[in-house]
Amino acid sequence: MSYHANEKGYYGEFGGAFIPEMLYPNCEELRQNYIRIMSEPSFQEEFHQLLKDYVGRPTPLYFAERLSEKYQTKIYLKREDLCHTGAHKVNNTIGQILMAKKLGKNRIIAETGAGQHGVATATVCALMGIECVVYMGEIDIERQAPNVARMKMLGAEVRAAKSGSRTLKDATNEAIRDWINNPVNTHYIIGSVVGPHPYPDMVARFQSVISEEIKWQLQEKEGKENPNYVVACVGGGSNAAGAYYHYLDTPEVGIIAVEAAGKGVNSGESAATSALGKVGIIHGSKTLLMQTEDGQITEPYSISAGLDYPGVGPMHAHLYKSGRGEFISITDDEAMTAGLEMSQLEGIIPAIETSHAFAIFDYKKFEKDDVIVINLSGRGDKDLQTYIDYFRL
Amino acid sequence: MNRIKAKLQEDKKLLSIYFTAGYPKLDDTVPIIQELERAGVDMIEIGLPFSDPLADGPTIQKSSTAALGNGMHTELLFEQLKDIRKTVSIPLILMGYFNPMLQYGVEAFCRRCFEIGIDGIIMPDLPLDVYKETYEAIYKKYNLINVFLITPQTSEERIRAIDNASDGFIYMVSSASTTGAKDGFGAEQQEYFQRIAKLNLKNPQIVGFGISNANTFQAATAKAKGAIIGSAFIKHLTQNGIGKIENFIKTIR
Ligand SMILES: Cc1ncc(COP(=O)(O)O)c(C=O)c1O
Numbered sequence: 001m002s003y004h005a006n007e008k009g010y011y012g013e014f015g016g017a018f019i020p021e022m023l024y025p026n027c028e029e030l031r032q033n034y035i036r037i038m039s040e041p042s043f044q045e046e047f048h049q050l051l052k053d054y055v056g057r058p059t060p061l062y063f064a065e066r067l068s069e070k071y072q073t074k075i076y077l078k079r080e081d082l083c084h085t086g087a088h089k090v091n092n093t094i095g096q097i098l099m100a101k102k103l104g105k106n107r108i109i110a111e112t113g114a115g116q117h118g119v120a121t122a123t124v125c126a127l128m129g130i131e132c133v134v135y136m137g138e139i140d141i142e143r144q145a146p147n148v149a150r151m152k153m154l155g156a157e158v159r160a161a162k163s164g165s166r167t168l169k170d171a172t173n174e175a176i177r178d179w180i181n182n183p184v185n186t187h188y189i190i191g192s193v194v195g196p197h198p199y200p201d202m203v204a205r206f207q208s209v210i211s212e213e214i215k216w217q218l219q220e221k222e223g224k225e226n227p228n229y230v231v232a233c234v235g236g237g238s239n240a241a242g243a244y245y246h247y248l249d250t251p252e253v254g255i256i257a258v259e260a261a262g263k264g265v266n267s268g269e270s271a272a273t274s275a276l277g278k279v280g281i282i283h284g285s286k287t288l289l290m291q292t293e294d295g296q297i298t299e300p301y302s303i304s305a306g307l308d309y310p311g312v313g314p315m316h317a318h319l320y321k322s323g324r325g326e327f328i329s330i331t332d333d334e335a336m337t338a339g340l341e342m343s344q345l346e347g348i349i350p351a352i353e354t355s356h357a358f359a360i361f362d363y364k365k366f367e368k369d370d371v372i373v374i375n376l377s378g379r380g381d382k383d384l385q386t387y388i389d390y391f392r393l
Numbered sequence: 394m395n396r397i398k399a400k401l402q403e404d405k406k407l408l409s410i411y412f413t414a415g416y417p418k419l420d421d422t423v424p425i426i427q428e429l430e431r432a433g434v435d436m437i438e439i440g441l442p443f444s445d446p447l448a449d450g451p452t453i454q455k456s457s458t459a460a461l462g463n464g465m466h467t468e469l470l471f472e473q474l475k476d477i478r479k480t481v482s483i484p485l486i487l488m489g490y491f492n493p494m495l496q497y498g499v500e501a502f503c504r505r506c507f508e509i510g511i512d513g514i515i516m517p518d519l520p521l522d523v524y525k526e527t528y529e530a531i532y533k534k535y536n537l538i539n540v541f542l543i544t545p546q547t548s549e550e551r552i553r554a555i556d557n558a559s560d561g562f563i564y565m566v567s568s569a570s571t572t573g574a575k576d577g578f579g580a581e582q583q584e585y586f587q588r589i590a591k592l593n594l595k596n597p598q599i600v601g602f603g604i605s606n607a608n609t610f611q612a613a614t615a616k617a618k619g620a621i622i623g624s625a626f627i628k629h630l631t632q633n634g635i636g637k638i639e640n641f642i643k644t645i646r
Binding site: 164170173180282 | 443551
């Protein structure tokens with residue numbers, strides 16, 4: 001059994017492309033070409049050159065001594081926070097902008113919640129001199145002002161999504177509507193392993209550089225490629241997909257996915273999709289999503305805008321359903337406390353999304369000689385105001 | 394015979410109207426259908442509102458949000474419609490997004506449609522291959538016509554595949570857009586209308602998206618069998634309520 005997508009974009013029962021006909025030519029063009037383009041030597045060369053010289057890869061795999069000491073196990077941190085723009089998101093946007101160029105597109109659209117993916121998209125568009133429009137929920141524009149300013153400084157146009165709940169899911173709807181209206185010249189850079197086939201697989205492949213590096217880095221440090229566990233936070237699931245990718249079909253490596261419980265899984269204000277979701281269709285993908293009995297998509301809640309999504313990528317739905325992945329949900333309070341602890345134990349201020357992954361130690365016990373890799377998906381600069389308000393610093 | 398098929402055989406250009414169930418008021422569904430039939434409309438698309446209508450422009454988005462806010466849901470719509478065939482004989486089509494249908498249960502949904510006397514279903518985000526593999530047999534069992542969309546970007550090969558899978562009419566999206574976006578058709582649309590007409594498809598085509606008045610209705614039906622008006626009718630309902638539906642229809646033809 002493989003945990004990768006099959007040729008129709010299914011992970012077990014999840015995935016596929018449930019799209020209106022208006023999107024069919026766009027998705028079909030991508031589907032027919034993405035693997036071929038990605039495997040061209042010239043593409044690989046340019047992609048890896050940019051990851052090295054522009055993004056700053058390989059990112060370090062750092063042995064967190066004090067954290068390990070505290071939890072009595074061996075913890076390594078994969079430092080995606082050190083990527084240019086401050087999070088793993090740029091691995092995907094570099095890949096997709098090169099893809100867009102190969103497909104002859106001259107206009108880019110993207111959705112963003114916290115603004116990290118928007119910034120990563122605006123960055124690569126500036127790099128390539130391509131027009132960029134980023135959709136962002138009106139509410140997120142208010143609460144993520146620094147990232148809005150960054151996108152504007154990078155030359156992108158930020159358009160407010162004013163429909164529905166005016167957050168990430170609605171920004172995604174607006175981006176999809178833009179694509180329907182501009183089917184020929186525009187490429188849509190989706191920011192996570194969500195959306196219709198081939199997006200989940202394509203984004204996972206671009207992010208897979210994370211686990212590709214973990215393998216040789218761990219070999220150097222521990223004399224073995226495989227950790228006992230890989231841990232990552234899951235919003236849509238892209239940093240997690242990248243960290244798991246080369247371990248998916250290696251059963252001896254445990255996979256731990258950390259979701260945002262918000263104010264508590266049963267509080268009515270949560271984004272713990274695996275716990276609260278049912279099988280359905282969101283943004284063109286069959287997956288687990290939070291919805292009413294009637295099939296209306298409901299509003300998630302998390303203190304971290306990047307985990308505030310009512311669905312999860314189809315790969316993760318399958319990891320959950322099949323039992324291959326272990327899913328843990330972490331509340332706002334637990335994440336914030338873990339973020340502060342991480343800052344003071346290791347001198348690294350994590351993004352609040354990432355902080356969720358550091359809060360698992362109350363729920364999961366490890367052996368002393370277990371090797372755990374936690375994907376440190378992003379840095380916390382963008383979240384300083386939230387941390388300050390929360391801790392009254 | 395299925396009422397849609399019978400209607401398509403009539404020697405006239407068909408006017409079909411879309412509205413969102415539960416809008417402007419929750420209980421307007423049945424009166425709107427009755428009024429539309431009285432006003433001489435040929436076919437009706439009853440929109441089942443969805444929280445995230447990807448293919449819709451602002452007008453239908455707003456009506457959907459309002460309808461859900463009014464309390465509309467799948468079971469309630471079926472309840473409202475359960476005696477509809479005692480008062481109207483016009484072809485009725487349910488249009489919505491696939492997730493609510495999936496949650497209701499596709500077979501249960503189709504059975505209710507059949508019991509009520511619904512003639513067809515349009516689910517823009519239920520793709521052709523999934524329909525054929527998994528759901529076609531259920532639709533057929535309940536005598537429901539599945540309507541597929543094509544757009545100016547759809548390849549001829551795919552149009553032919555859709556034509557083969559269709560058994561009623563093809564919903565021809567007028568331009569690359571969400572609902573309600575354009576007012577007026579340019580040379581590009583005319584070229585598209587002609588190109589499709591020349592394909593001699595076995596299913597007639599009904600044009601939708603961007604039809605709002607007599608002009609656009611005529612332009613759309615010059616080659617095609619009929620046209621569908623959605624957003625413009627919803628705007629009319631927003632401004633006038635359900636009292637003056639006949640006036641609106643008279644401005645179209
Ligand atoms: C630092 C960081 N981590 C994680 C996420 C969640 O996204 P994903 O689950 O796709 O990695 C985000 C999204 O904005 C992010 O900025």
